Amino acid sequence: MPTKLITSTQNAFIRQLAQLKDKSRERKKTGTFIIEGVREISLALKGGYEFETILIYSELFSLEQLNNLTNQQLNIIEISKEIYQKLAYRGTTEGIIAIAKSKKNYLTDLTFKNENPLILIAEAPEKPGNIGAILRTADAANVDAVIIANPKTDLYNPNIIRSSVGCLFTNNIATGTTTEIIKFLKGENINIYCAALEVSVGYHTLNYTKPTAIVVGTEATGLSSEWLENATQNIIIPMQGEIDSMNVSVAAGILIFEAKRQRDFL
Numbered sequence: 001m002p003t004k005l006i007t008s009t010q011n012a013f014i015r016q017l018a019q020l021k022d023k024s025r026e027r028k029k030t031g032t033f034i035i036e037g038v039r040e041i042s043l044a045l046k047g048g049y050e051f052e053t054i055l056i057y058s059e060l061f062s063l064e065q066l067n068n069l070t071n072q073q074l075n076i077i078e079i080s081k082e083i084y085q086k087l088a089y090r091g092t093t094e095g096i097i098a099i100a101k102s103k104k105n106y107l108t109d110l111t112f113k114n115e116n117p118l119i120l121i122a123e124a125p126e127k128p129g130n131i132g133a134i135l136r137t138a139d140a141a142n143v144d145a146v147i148i149a150n151p152k153t154d155l156y157n158p159n160i161i162r163s164s165v166g167c168l169f170t171n172n173i174a175t176g177t178t179t180e181i182i183k184f185l186k187g188e189n190i191n192i193y194c195a196a197l198e199v200s201v202g203y204h205t206l207n208y209t210k211p212t213a214i215v216v217g218t219e220a221t222g223l224s225s226e227w228l229e230n231a232t233q234n235i236i237i238p239m240q241g242e243i244d245s246m247n248v249s250v251a252a253g254i255l256i257f258e259a260k261r262q263r264d265f266l
Contacts, residue, residue, distance in 0.1 A: 003056075003063070007080040014083055017055075017099065021087060024154045027102065033156035035098040036089050038069065040166035044100055045070055047169035053077060053099040057084040060095025069096075089158045102156055107176035107184055110145055117144035118259055119190065119213040120252055123178060123223055126152040132163025133249035134216075139167040141256045147213075148175045182230045185213050191232040194223055195251055197244065200236035208259035216252045219245045 006014060019026040020034055027033045032052060035041050038061075044051075053075045056066060066076070079087075087097055120138050125131050131153065138146045153160065155175070161168055176184070185192055190211040195203075208214075215231075217223035222245075228234060237246070237254055 003076040003078050005078045006083060009080075009082050009086050011083075014079075014086070017087055020099070021089065021158060024157065027154060027156050031102050032099055033102055033161075034087065034089075034158060035100055035161060036087075036093055036096075036158070037166075038094045038096060040161055040169070041096060041098050042069065043166035044098070044169040045072075049103070049169060050101045051098050052101060055079050055084075055087070055097045055099075057081060057095040060084075060093075066096070089162065105155060105173055105175050107147070107174045107180055110147070110172065110174040110184075112144045112172075114144050116209070116263075117188075117190065117211050118208070118256070118263065119143060119145045119147060119185075120256055121147045121149060121181065121213055121215040122248065122252065123149040123215065123217045123227065124152055125218065125248060128153055128157050128159030129163045130247070130249050131155075131160050132165075132168075133247075134252050135160075135164040135167040135171055135173075137249060137253045137256060138171050139164075141253075141260050143171075143256060145172040145174065147181055148173070149178045149181050149215075151175050178224055178226050182226065186230075192227075192230060193255075194227050194231040194234050195236070195255060196223055196228055196231075196234040197236060198228060198234060200234040203235040203237055203255055204258060206233060206235060208262050212259055214252070214255045214259065216248050216255070219248055 020032060035044050051074055054066065055077045058078055120143050122134055135146060155168060190213050192213050192215060194215045215223060215227055237251060
């Protein structure tokens with residue numbers, strides 16, 4: 001694979017990439033984002049993402065390793081240590097950074113391989129770490145889709161990529177407004193089970209073996225009234241301590257794996 005070399009941190013292209021790393025606005029404007037690390041890049045390739053450029057710091061990552069990673073014809077740039085440190089998000093990584101094209105993640109493009117889908121929905125999650133953890137839970141349970149309602153953070157935030165350890169790229173994922181998602185679920189005849197304190201039954205008492213969407217909200221405000229008004233049933237995780245909520249990714253894991261238990265063993 002032919003390469004070129006950039007050594008100056010003041011190079012216009014490198015300065016643009018620094019903006020791409022740090023600014024959601026720049027990611028949305030260009031329709032591109034940065035991926036860092038071998039595992040994450042491998043999963044993005046598996047997930048069908050299109051790459052524009054690969055940057056390698058040759059003291060950490062060689063062209064031979066890149067050839068082993070992918071046989072695609074890519075635009076490859078070798079960069080200096082200073083540039084790598086400027087663009088790298090993690091303190092320890094493998095010397096490879098990719099510039100990839102974002103996917104649209106439209107709700108209307110969402111399809112299911114399973115005729116009896118299990119979907120995890122999170123409304124308005126703000127913390128990238130929580131979103132990443134939700135995506136890891138979804139990957140572990142092999143759910144049919146993850147939907148983010150009213151997203152507060154763009155999906156290609158480096159913190160989401162890092163905290164999801166690349167699961168962002170292999171999950172079947174879409175975004176939309178709460179209204180759009182509810183209309184979509186009802187059109188597909190998917191039961192809606194909302195984690196909420198009000199008018200709820202224990203999550204373990206219901207049957208999740210039919211087409212199911214499990215919906216979780218933020219710890220601070222929970223789900224919006226629109227979800228609760230359109231739920232097939234509100235569900236609750238019984239709490240035995242002094243507080244009445246838990247981390248959203250933990251709650252999602254408990255609920256999703258109960259549905260998986262029923263589907264796998266009943």
